């Protein structure tokens with residue numbers, strides 16, 4: 001099969017590329033490197049089944065050509081990361097809504113099956129545990145830019161489902177919960193690479209808020225396999241699926257684990273949200289997926305727990321450099 005991955009040079013996109021190449025697919029990546037990196041796809045360049053274009057999805061003729069050449073599409077190109085969203089809300093909204101519209105339009109012309117990557121952020125500040133795919137979405141005020149990301153991805157979902165309904169486009173939507181693994185950068189806010197870099201640098205490890213908020217961290221290898229399996233599952237067409245892990249951990253406990261696994265010297269500090277992000281920032285207290293639906297349709301099952309995840313990621317940092325990285329604020 002010939003597959004197009006928009007955003008294929010990003011953290012998740014590059015793992016998906018690896019997974020699809022390993023199962024024998026041909027993979028073409030379209031990425032403007034806005035949050036992705038050449039280094040993420042370096043290893044695939046010698047593979048004759050791999051090709052790439054460093055361009056934006058807003059280049060419509062190129063997008064059309066790449067869509068035409070593919071049998072299926074994974075649309076991952078998006079502005080992601082809480083820090084990036086707070087700092088660049090215009091870019092977030094325009095990339096996520098305008099970009100997805102173009103990709104769906106191109107896919108619809110030839111009815112190419114498409115996986116649209118969405119996010120657990122769409123559940124917003126709902127306090128229900130666990131989140132199920134048909135639950136209500138609960139957003140905060142429009143003056144709080146975090147919610148622009150949730151709302152932009154919710155619009156992407158509406159649009160993808162509208163194409164499925166009206167144009168019979170074979171669409172499947174995956175709501176990715178906190179997904180982690182090697183090659184993830186902390187630059188856009190993601191907690192695990194930030195904590196590990198801080199831990200390896202001797203600390204401090206900065207926990208935002210009181211640290212009692214929880215997350216469930218899914219191993220990227222499990223998540224990308226889930227994405228590939230969903231697009232290959234006819235019954236999943238037109239559906240929305242949570243993908244992630246269900247092992248819940250507080251950010252305080254996560255910080256303590258990272259401190260212990262990175263040498264045990266790093267102190268843990270608490271930083272108020274308004275200092276870390278912006279005045280009035282709202283975080284979600286708990287975020288746990290129900291993965292029953294994905295389990296039922298594709299036999300989805302997370303295979304790597306948080307301790308193993310942290311050890312694997314720390315190992316990739318240690319093998320990259322002998323000098324500790326500079327601490328982040």
Ligand code: UDP
Nearest residue numbers: 082189190191192194206207208213251283
């Ligand atoms: N967080 C933190 N320190 C950091 C980055 C994030 O304590 O340096 C917290 C953040 O406030 C959130 C959790 O870790 O409660 C997960 O953050 P991330 O940005 O990775 O993902 P989110 O679940 O917020 O999308």
